[in-house]
Structures are given as structure tokens and as C-alpha cells.
Amino acid sequence: MIRFFYTLLGVLLLSSPALRAQSTYYWSDDRKIVLNEDHTTLVIQFHQKQNEALLLQQLETVKQVAKVAYHPVAKRLIVDLHVELPLDKVIATLKLEERAVKSWSYGYQLPDGFKVWLTHQIVLQPKNGVTPQQIQAFLSNKGTKGVLTATEYDYYILEIEDPRNGLVIANQIYENQLTVWCHPDFYAKVTKHEDPLYKDQFQLNNTGQIIDRQRGVNDTDCNAPEAWAITKGNSELIVAVVDDGVEAHEDMVTSTGESRILDGYTPVGNGKGLPLGDGAHGQSCAGIIAASHNNLGVRGIAPEVRILPINIFTEEETISQVANAFNFARTNGAAVISNSWGYSTCEGSFSVLNSAISNAASKGRDGKGCIITFASGNSYNNCVEYPANLSTVIAVGAVTNTGVRSDYSCYGTDLDLVAPSNGAAGVRTIDRMGRNGYAAGNYTGDFGGTSAACPVVSGVAALVVSVKPELTAAEITNILYATASDMGELGRDNEYGFGRVNAFAALEAALGETVTTGYCLSQGEAANDEWIKQVELGSFVHTSSASLYSDFTGKIITVAPGETYALTITPGYAGQAFPDYINVWIDYNKNTTFEANELVLQKGPVGAATSENITIPVGLTGRTRMRVALKYQSAPNACETFEFGEVEDYSVEFGEVVTRCNAPTNLGVDILNDTDATLFWQAIEGAISYEVRVRANGGNWVDFSDVDGTRLALTGFAVGETYEYQVRSYCGNSIFSTYSSSYKFDIADGSNAISYCDAKGNSAEFQWIDLVSINEINNPTGNDGGYADYTRFTATLLAGSTDTLFISKGPNSRYLFYWTVYIDFDQDGTFEANEVVVKGSSESANILFSLIAIPTNALLGKTRMRVLMKYNEAADACGQFPYGEVEDYSVVIKRPSPTLNLANQLNPSVSLVQDVKLTLYPNPTTDFIYLQVPESAAKVMLYDQLGRLVLQFVTDE
Structure with missing residues (x-):
């Protein structure tokens, strides 16, 4: 009999400690976004605020730890690791006091590698007609504990017990049509897009002057001096600078010496938008927008406007706290919202932030809308980073004083405008007063990046609003696009968008009887x-x-x-x-x-x-x-x-249709039985159909053309063989993508043809099985009426190994239930006494776990696992009982494969080496590995723990 263990870990879902990374997803604006669990990063939530110095000092002694960041306000710790770490080893390995820890979980990666971490919160916006009480009732019916609280804006926060349940709970709420949007309130790192002085401010007035040993190109600027002849901005107009804070400065005052910096907002800690530490990025951005024309330092584009600072760089912000920056700006009178920051991803999207930005763009300024600018990003990518890629904002890239795109500036179909920044000469602007900030003085001469370009457009937008406040955000945006100085190819292009922002032309257009955007407005x-x-x-x-x-x-x-x-x-x-x-x-x-x-x-x-x-x-x-x-x-x-x-x-x-056709990604396979499998992949925009080729290991390709959709069901596979397949997209007009990378899989020995006895609980009204999780199986469920056949879900187990099985019951009622789990190791269709792998009882509705040992002599192949939960006594493997539930699953038993096989296919003329010395590290690994092999080894093959060949080469290569 296996000793039964339990621990209080939550309600729905827990990752297995077997270190097999899992793919999951969340929803944002009706779009499913794939996440991959990252076992080399952790988020740890404490009950109380910790002594930061002692905590960091303690973690420095843990060899597995690569980097840590402690968030004192949120009482949260982010830990990056050198190696993967099982969840059940986290507390001991990091030398933490378990009673001080509220929760811990892995981080996740978007497909482009951008990292996010779960918190105890889910954010959601109910659909029209759906009440918070209905959502709370839905959660109760699912056996989920959570407290739903309204915010001062138009969304709700759901507080949950265990972050590891966050994705499942959020997806259940959204997929049951209760909300406009719903997703975990992730923590994700925000990135600053950064990289008498007026005579050097080429972004305002480029005369071809030499700056930083680089001669500029005449008039590669935003025509600010010409615009100032019309207006320098309205003193009542507010520009919000969402960044790392802004404070009072000698060059940000009125003619009477009063500061034009308003009390702002810091979402974390409810502060007033002041800088923290030596942060000066927001200060420099504010100077580009609004520095005074007072014979001191530098000049801003709109020197009369006021600045509303919002600090989102305490390094602790969740997505909803960043969203509240826009809610605050909208409800506190901002006409323009300037953002020289972003997330280092082109694929990310978070509905709570998208909604806040959309509301500001449509409801700000008493319904006329805020003009929202974003830096396009500094990552050298041919895609604009999020949130600059949203349709509700103006994405701003950078050009140098020589009139070419700055090489770091992100570009692509979502780029709208460009503005002068560095790349050749640096940008002059204000710094924090004194020694805080970039330099020891009150100004800096080396600001840059798309961070410096974005506030140029923000300042120009402020000038336009100043002269024509009745214009809508859409009308002002159209003016900025239509009056931009064209650069690159004629008309709009992906390198420069609509062109370089032109303050003078924009003001002229705004003051005309009709707005000269070419096309009428609608x-x-x-x-x-x-x-x-x-x-x-x-x-x-x-x-x-x-x-x-x-x-x-x-x-x-x-x-x-x-x-x-x-x-x-x-x-x-x-x-x-x-x-x-x-x-x-x-x-x-x-x-x-x-x-x-x-x-x-x-x-x-x-x-x-x-x-x-x-x-x-x-x-x-x-x-x-x-x-x-x-x-x-x-x-x-x-x-x-x-x-x-x-x-x-x-x-x-x-013209001639030239289609960009991308290769499919996210390949996978559903193995149905010994001969049948379904291949699947992610849909590609613009693809009309797909071509698939499949082969056994080392064999010839078999092609399948004109595949509609993203799934292909095939039969004829052989037990024990390893297969691989590739997919390419067809986008019409004889245009194909390249083939995707190979996806490899094998067909295990075994059959689903064996029949098993029936077992069922006659009533699951009061308690049911709500989670079974082991390796690849993670199956949170509701009341299945006493029995459910989940044999379509398969977990891989290695003969002679030990794995962890997680189970739980719902709802949270204190009834004593007995758990019994069988695995038919001899594949004879009978659950026998020596095939009981779990036996025990508990009243808890929290997640329970048990270590199960797989016999070394277990038959290889696919077999049945039966999970039984019965009220008041243990259930037999067969038959019916009054209260409880039964669930059946499939498992595949495999033989462990050696990590390296050096003896295969050696040249017969070379004698075999008896004691081969080799070095392999780190192990386990996720993305790279170092391997030292003696010259006497002619061929090296590297397998993973499931016996799949992942690398092979001969040493003379």
C-alpha cells in the first residue's frame, strides 16, 4: 500500500513536479494567446512584508538562483533559476519558511519569449445583463472560492486562493460567455524605450548643425519654430506622461515661476507620480513635451501645457495597475497621454489594458477622446511592440538627425508616425535637478530611443488640441497622419509610417475651414x-x-x-x-x-x-x-x-498579388490508438490550405496536399515506431511557405481494445472528482454524474520511476471520502489488488497528492488508470456505490532510455572504447546544453527522458 499524503494547495489545478513544461492559454479580446510554462522562473507570494535585505542575502547562497526581484508593496518575489526546479522542492531549495509563504507557482512565456507571472487576482468585465452575483454563483457551482470586487472603473477583480488555478478559472468564466473579457491579472515587466542647449535640439529645428560630431540634414525636424508662431499650447491643457515619474524642475514653470507639474498618480501604493530612486526617464520625456521657453536649458514643443505624471515603474505593477494609469488620466482631464514604454513583445495582449486604452481614446475629453501616443519599441524588430500596435493609439518610431530610420526603431504595418531622436546625435532635454537622474546637472544631452520620439508627437498633438479643442481624437489623428512629411517610399510605408510629424502643417490644417486629410471623416x-x-x-x-x-x-x-x-x-x-x-x-x-x-x-x-x-x-x-x-x-x-x-x-x-506566406507553428499530435493519430498546428493568417509530409524515422516522406483546416487525421502508424511531420502553408497564386520545423512523436505498444468492468457512483450531487493531474494529464472537471470516460487523455509513465498524482474533490464540503487509484500494469483488463497505486481518505477539498511507483516489470504500452472516490469507505474497482464518482484515464508505460548512446553504428575498423568519459550539463535543460565527448566516439545520439532522439552527430562534423 502506498502511504497517502495531502497538503493544502488550492482548488483546481497544480502543475506536476515532473518538469514536463505544459502549454496553456488565456483569452484577450476574443483571441486565444498561447502560454508555455517556464520551470526556470517562479513567483512567490508572502503573507506579510519581508525583510528585503535578509531575504536577498539568504537567496544569494542558493546555487540554483540566477536572479531575484522583491516587490515589497505586493509582498511578491520573482526568482529566475539556472535550472528547472520541481514545485514541491521550491520552499526547501530556496530556504524559505513555509508558513510565511502564501503561494508559489511557475512563470509563463508567450510564443516570442516574453515572460508573465500569475498573481492572486483575475480581472474581468461582465457582459451587459450579467450581474456579479451570477458570476459568483457560477464559481460556487464549480467549487471555486473567490471574492469578486468592483473597481472604481468598469471592471472587477476576482481574488482567488491559489494563482495556479488562475488560468483555468479565468478561461472557464470567459468560455461560458459571462464576460466581455476575463484573464489573470499577470505581473509583467514594463520596458522603457530609451536609449543653454536649444541650438542642439535638432528634433525641433534641424539646420544641418553638427551635434556629437554628426552633421544633420537640414529641416529633418518637426517644424516647431514655425508652429510656435501660431501657438505654444493652452495653459489649461493637460498632457499625461505615463512613465517613471516627473518632479518639479526649473525649466517646467510658468512665467510667474509656478510649477506646471501636477500631483499625479502611482498605481502601486497610491502615490503622486513622483520619480523613485534615480529614475529620470519620465522627466526627460516631459521636457521634450513641455519645457519652458525661459532662456534656461532647453525648449519643449508645447511650453504652456501642464504635465500629469503617472509612475508605472515601481517594478511591481500588474497589468490592471498599468491599465489604471489610463483610467486615471482619462478621469483627471488629460487631453494627450504620452507613453515612452511598452512590453517587449509583439504578440502580447491583455484585455484589461486594451479596454482602459480604448476607453481613454473614445471617452476622454468629455467624449471627444484622448490622443494616445506610444513608442514603437527599440528592439530592432520588424514588428511594433505591444501596446503600441493597438489600433487605438499612435505608434511612433524614430529617425536620426540625418533623416533615416534609427536602426533600433521597431517598424512594420502598425507603425503610424516617426519623429526625430538619436541614432546619430543625442537628444537634449531636461534631467532631474541635481545629482539624481542621468547626469550631475539639471539637463542631459544623450537622451534617445523611440522614448525621445514619442513625446515629440505628444507635444504636437497638444498644440493641435490647444487651437481646436472641439476636434475628436480621430480627427486630430487624421490631421497628424495627413500632414506628416513623407519619408521613404511615396505614401505610407512600413519604415516611416505616414511620415515625420509636422507641427506647423498640422496646426494649419486644424485651423482651416475643413480638415485637409484628403478623405472625409466618418x-x-x-x-x-x-x-x-x-x-x-x-x-x-x-x-x-x-x-x-x-x-x-x-x-x-x-x-x-x-x-x-x-x-x-x-x-x-x-x-x-x-x-x-x-x-x-x-x-x-x-x-x-x-x-x-x-x-x-x-x-x-x-x-x-x-x-x-x-x-x-x-x-x-x-x-x-x-x-x-x-x-x-x-x-x-x-x-x-x-x-x-x-x-x-x-x-x-x-497589381500582382505578392503574398507573404508564413510556415505554421505550435505543431502537436493527438495519438488515438496504436494505428491512428491526429496531427494539428496553429492557423496562419492568409493561408488557404496546408501541405503536410510525414515519415517514419529515417524513411521517405509521404505527402498530403490541400489539407483544409489545421488538423489531419491519419491511420496506418506502427507500434514502436518514431515519426516526424512538417507542415507548410499555401497562400494562393502558387505561393507556399517553407516547411515548418519537424515535430517528432512515437506510437507506444498497447491497445484500447481491452474491455474493463463498469464502475459508477449513483449520485455525485454533493461531491465529485474535480481534478486529476499527472504528467501530461491536467483535467479539472465538474460533476460528471458519477462516471466519466477520459481515456482520450494520456499520461506517459516510465517503468521503474516514481511520479506524482494530484487529485481533489469539489465542492468544498467537509464529507469524508475515500480515494482509490488503480493502474492495469499487466494489461489484462482487470484491476487487481497489487495494482492499487493510491489508497487513502480525506475530508479536504484542497489538492491532495501521492507518489506512485511504476513497477520495473510493468508491460510497456497503453493501459487504463481508474480513479475512484467513494463516500465513507473505499470503493471496489468494479460496481456501483451510493455517493461519489469514478473517472477513467489512459497511461502509456515506457522503458527509460539512456541519455547517450555511443556504441551504435561505429566504424568496424575502430575498436570499441570500454570506458567512455563524457560531460553533459546543465541537465535537465530547456534551451541549450554543453556536451564534451572524446575523439574516440564516432557518433553521438542524445535522447530525452521519454526516449525521443533530440540530437545526433558524428564527431568529425
């Missing part, structure tokens, strides 16, 4: 309930969230004249569908007017996706605009502002 006044969710034209697909107007002219749709394409528009709804009307125009004659014969789709009323086949007229060349409008209850005009709905603009290029 937008909705409210898009909270319905919006344009997805636009598809041919192979082009673009999904977006709610906004009143979105300028997606950076998205270029290439079509061939004379060809016919399917145009599909999908509306999005916060709750019920509404009778909406959708019109789409393409300005074929490029006269900046949408005419009646250019209306290519007219549908309504609709409450779901609607399509039309359109034929592109022959003889067209160049680039033009497509407008998509969705309006409630009646058909929209091309040029109107309406009450409910949204408008989006795109660019259409006439």
Missing part, C-alpha cells in the same frame, strides 16, 4: 456594444477590437485587376447581436471621394458575418483606400458621424 460615437471585429478580402484577414474609428491604412491589401475575391465582414458584439448595417467602399478612381459606383458591399440588417464576391475592375494601378462602416439600424454613408457603430479604413494596392 466615425461612430459609441462602439461598446457593436463594432467591426474582422475584415477579410481574399487571403487578407484582419481582426481588431472596438474603436470609434480605426485608421488601418498601414494594412495594405493587394488585389489583381480582373480577379474576383470574397469580401467578408464580421461584426463583434459585447452581448446580444443587433440589427446592424454594413457598407464597404473602394475608391477605385482615387479621387479621395467614395462614390455610389464604388460601393462594393451593402448588407443589412445583419447580426453575424456577411459576404459578397467582388470583381476588381481591369486597368487599375497604384494604391487607394477602402472604407468599412458598421452602423446600428440604418445604412451608413461614407462621410458621417453616427451614434452607434464603427468605421475602419484600409489601403488597397492594385
Whole structure:
């Protein structure tokens, strides 16, 4: 009999300590975002504030620890490790006092490697008509403990007992249609995009002066002096600087000497937005926007405006706390919100932050909307980083004083504008007074990055609002785009967006009788309930969230004249569908007017996706605009502002269709039995179909063409063989991607054909099995009515090894239940006494765990595991009983494989080495490994613990 252990660890889900990283996901704005569990980083939550110095000193003595960061306000510790660490070893290895620790869990990585960590909070926005009480009742029915609290804004925070349950709980809430959005309130690191002085401020007035030994190109600036002849900003206008804080400065005062720095906000600790430590990044950004013209130091673009500082760089901020920066700015009068920061990912998205930004962009300034600017990022990527890639903000890249894109500046289809920054000469701006900050004085001459470019656009936006406060955010954004100084290719391009911001031209346009943006303006006044969710034209697909107007002219749709394409528009709804009307125009004659014969789709009323086949007229060349409008209850005009709905603009290029076709990622396999398996992969935007090739290890490829969708069911696999497959995308017009990397898998010996006796609880009304977790199986469930067949879920076990099984019951009622777990090791269809791997009892509804030993003589292959939970006494393997539940699962027993095999396929003329000396580290590992092999070894093969070949080479290579 195996001794039964239990511990108080939570309610729903716990990662197995076997160090097999798991993939999971969360939802953001209707998009499923994949997460990979990272066993080399931890988040530890304490009950009370710790002595930071003693804690860090203690962790310095732990050899497994690579880096630590303690968050005193949140009472949270982030630990990066040199090696993977099982969860059940964390407390002892880190030498922590268990009673002081509230929880601990692994971190996660997005597909591009960006790290996030779970907290005890989930953030959510209920759908219209769904009450907090309904959500609380849903949680109770699932046996989940949680306290739901309203914030001062339009979302709720759910406090949960164990962060390890956060993803499961959040996904259950969202997938049961209770919320507009719902996800864990992750902690994630925010990144600053950084890298008498007026005569050197080339970003304001570039005369070709030599700065830092670099001669500039005349007029590569934002035309600030010309703009100042019109306005230097309104003294009542507020620009929020979301950064690491701003404090009083000699060059940020009124003509009477009063500070123009307002009391701000620090979401962590509820402070006033002042800098911490030697942080000066926000100070320098504020100087670019608003430094006084007072014969001291430097000059700002809008020297009369006031600055509202918001500090999000205490290093402790969760996503919701960052979101509250925008909620605070919106509700405290900000007209412009400047952001020279971001997350180091192009793939991230968090609904609580997206929603706060969207609300500021649409509801700020008494409904006219805040203008929100973001630095595009400094990571040299050809994609704009999050949140700068949102459609509700202006993404700003950097150009040098010589008139070329700064090489570090992120660019791509989501880039909107550029502004002067460093890359050749440094940017001059204010520093913190005295010794705090970048330099010992009150100014710095080496500021830069897209951090310096973004506030240039913020300052110009402030000037435009100052002269025309009645304009909406969408109208001002259009002015900035339309009046930008074109750079690079003619028109908008991915290197420079719409071009370099031009303050003088923007003010002239704003003061004109009509706003000279070329195309007429059109937008909705409210898009909270319905919006344009997805636009598809041919192979082009673009999904977006709610906004009143979105300028997606950076998205270029290439079509061939004379060809016919399917145009599909999908509306999005916060709750019920509404009778909406959708019109789409393409300005074929490029006269900046949408005419009646250019209306290519007219549908309504609709409450779901609607399509039309359109034929592109022959003889067209160049680039033009497509407008998509969705309006409630009646058909929209091309040029109107309406009450409910949204408008989006795109660019259409006439010419030969050149499609970018990417290879699929996130490959996987569902092994159904000894001969059948289903291959699957992640969908690729623009792909029409896929081609798959499969082969046995070392064999010839077998090709499968024209695969619709992202799954391919195959039969004919052989037991004991190892297989690999690759996938490539087909994007039309004879354009294929390269093949993906190989995904390898093997077919274990065993069969599901064996029949087993029935077992069932007659009533699971009061208690049921709500979690079974072992290795690859992580299955949180509800009341299954006494029995559930989960044999489609399979865990891999190694003969002769020990694994940990986690189980729990729900709901949280104090009834005594007995647990019994069998594994049919001899695969004879009978659960025998010597096949009991867990036996014990508990009243607890928390997660229990037990170590189970796999016999060395267990038959290899697939077999059955049965989990029984019975009230008041242990259950037999077969038969029915009054109260409780039974669940069946599959397990595959495998033989452990040696890590290295050096003796295979050696040259017969070379004598075998009896005592081979080798060095391999670190072990285990996730991404790299060092291997030292003697010259006498002719061939090296490296296997993982499941016996899969991951590397092979001959030594003379």
C-alpha cells in the first residue's frame, strides 16, 4: 500500500513536479494567446512584508538562483533559476519558511519569449445583463472560492486562493460567455524605450548643425519654430506622461515661476507620480513635451501645457495597475497621454489594458477622446511592440538627425508616425535637478530611443488640441497622419509610417475651414456594444477590437485587376447581436471621394458575418483606400458621424498579388490508438490550405496536399515506431511557405481494445472528482454524474520511476471520502489488488497528492488508470456505490532510455572504447546544453527522458 499524503494547495489545478513544461492559454479580446510554462522562473507570494535585505542575502547562497526581484508593496518575489526546479522542492531549495509563504507557482512565456507571472487576482468585465452575483454563483457551482470586487472603473477583480488555478478559472468564466473579457491579472515587466542647449535640439529645428560630431540634414525636424508662431499650447491643457515619474524642475514653470507639474498618480501604493530612486526617464520625456521657453536649458514643443505624471515603474505593477494609469488620466482631464514604454513583445495582449486604452481614446475629453501616443519599441524588430500596435493609439518610431530610420526603431504595418531622436546625435532635454537622474546637472544631452520620439508627437498633438479643442481624437489623428512629411517610399510605408510629424502643417490644417486629410471623416460615437471585429478580402484577414474609428491604412491589401475575391465582414458584439448595417467602399478612381459606383458591399440588417464576391475592375494601378462602416439600424454613408457603430479604413494596392506566406507553428499530435493519430498546428493568417509530409524515422516522406483546416487525421502508424511531420502553408497564386520545423512523436505498444468492468457512483450531487493531474494529464472537471470516460487523455509513465498524482474533490464540503487509484500494469483488463497505486481518505477539498511507483516489470504500452472516490469507505474497482464518482484515464508505460548512446553504428575498423568519459550539463535543460565527448566516439545520439532522439552527430562534423 502506498502511504497517502495531502497538503493544502488550492482548488483546481497544480502543475506536476515532473518538469514536463505544459502549454496553456488565456483569452484577450476574443483571441486565444498561447502560454508555455517556464520551470526556470517562479513567483512567490508572502503573507506579510519581508525583510528585503535578509531575504536577498539568504537567496544569494542558493546555487540554483540566477536572479531575484522583491516587490515589497505586493509582498511578491520573482526568482529566475539556472535550472528547472520541481514545485514541491521550491520552499526547501530556496530556504524559505513555509508558513510565511502564501503561494508559489511557475512563470509563463508567450510564443516570442516574453515572460508573465500569475498573481492572486483575475480581472474581468461582465457582459451587459450579467450581474456579479451570477458570476459568483457560477464559481460556487464549480467549487471555486473567490471574492469578486468592483473597481472604481468598469471592471472587477476576482481574488482567488491559489494563482495556479488562475488560468483555468479565468478561461472557464470567459468560455461560458459571462464576460466581455476575463484573464489573470499577470505581473509583467514594463520596458522603457530609451536609449543653454536649444541650438542642439535638432528634433525641433534641424539646420544641418553638427551635434556629437554628426552633421544633420537640414529641416529633418518637426517644424516647431514655425508652429510656435501660431501657438505654444493652452495653459489649461493637460498632457499625461505615463512613465517613471516627473518632479518639479526649473525649466517646467510658468512665467510667474509656478510649477506646471501636477500631483499625479502611482498605481502601486497610491502615490503622486513622483520619480523613485534615480529614475529620470519620465522627466526627460516631459521636457521634450513641455519645457519652458525661459532662456534656461532647453525648449519643449508645447511650453504652456501642464504635465500629469503617472509612475508605472515601481517594478511591481500588474497589468490592471498599468491599465489604471489610463483610467486615471482619462478621469483627471488629460487631453494627450504620452507613453515612452511598452512590453517587449509583439504578440502580447491583455484585455484589461486594451479596454482602459480604448476607453481613454473614445471617452476622454468629455467624449471627444484622448490622443494616445506610444513608442514603437527599440528592439530592432520588424514588428511594433505591444501596446503600441493597438489600433487605438499612435505608434511612433524614430529617425536620426540625418533623416533615416534609427536602426533600433521597431517598424512594420502598425507603425503610424516617426519623429526625430538619436541614432546619430543625442537628444537634449531636461534631467532631474541635481545629482539624481542621468547626469550631475539639471539637463542631459544623450537622451534617445523611440522614448525621445514619442513625446515629440505628444507635444504636437497638444498644440493641435490647444487651437481646436472641439476636434475628436480621430480627427486630430487624421490631421497628424495627413500632414506628416513623407519619408521613404511615396505614401505610407512600413519604415516611416505616414511620415515625420509636422507641427506647423498640422496646426494649419486644424485651423482651416475643413480638415485637409484628403478623405472625409466618418466615425461612430459609441462602439461598446457593436463594432467591426474582422475584415477579410481574399487571403487578407484582419481582426481588431472596438474603436470609434480605426485608421488601418498601414494594412495594405493587394488585389489583381480582373480577379474576383470574397469580401467578408464580421461584426463583434459585447452581448446580444443587433440589427446592424454594413457598407464597404473602394475608391477605385482615387479621387479621395467614395462614390455610389464604388460601393462594393451593402448588407443589412445583419447580426453575424456577411459576404459578397467582388470583381476588381481591369486597368487599375497604384494604391487607394477602402472604407468599412458598421452602423446600428440604418445604412451608413461614407462621410458621417453616427451614434452607434464603427468605421475602419484600409489601403488597397492594385497589381500582382505578392503574398507573404508564413510556415505554421505550435505543431502537436493527438495519438488515438496504436494505428491512428491526429496531427494539428496553429492557423496562419492568409493561408488557404496546408501541405503536410510525414515519415517514419529515417524513411521517405509521404505527402498530403490541400489539407483544409489545421488538423489531419491519419491511420496506418506502427507500434514502436518514431515519426516526424512538417507542415507548410499555401497562400494562393502558387505561393507556399517553407516547411515548418519537424515535430517528432512515437506510437507506444498497447491497445484500447481491452474491455474493463463498469464502475459508477449513483449520485455525485454533493461531491465529485474535480481534478486529476499527472504528467501530461491536467483535467479539472465538474460533476460528471458519477462516471466519466477520459481515456482520450494520456499520461506517459516510465517503468521503474516514481511520479506524482494530484487529485481533489469539489465542492468544498467537509464529507469524508475515500480515494482509490488503480493502474492495469499487466494489461489484462482487470484491476487487481497489487495494482492499487493510491489508497487513502480525506475530508479536504484542497489538492491532495501521492507518489506512485511504476513497477520495473510493468508491460510497456497503453493501459487504463481508474480513479475512484467513494463516500465513507473505499470503493471496489468494479460496481456501483451510493455517493461519489469514478473517472477513467489512459497511461502509456515506457522503458527509460539512456541519455547517450555511443556504441551504435561505429566504424568496424575502430575498436570499441570500454570506458567512455563524457560531460553533459546543465541537465535537465530547456534551451541549450554543453556536451564534451572524446575523439574516440564516432557518433553521438542524445535522447530525452521519454526516449525521443533530440540530437545526433558524428564527431568529425
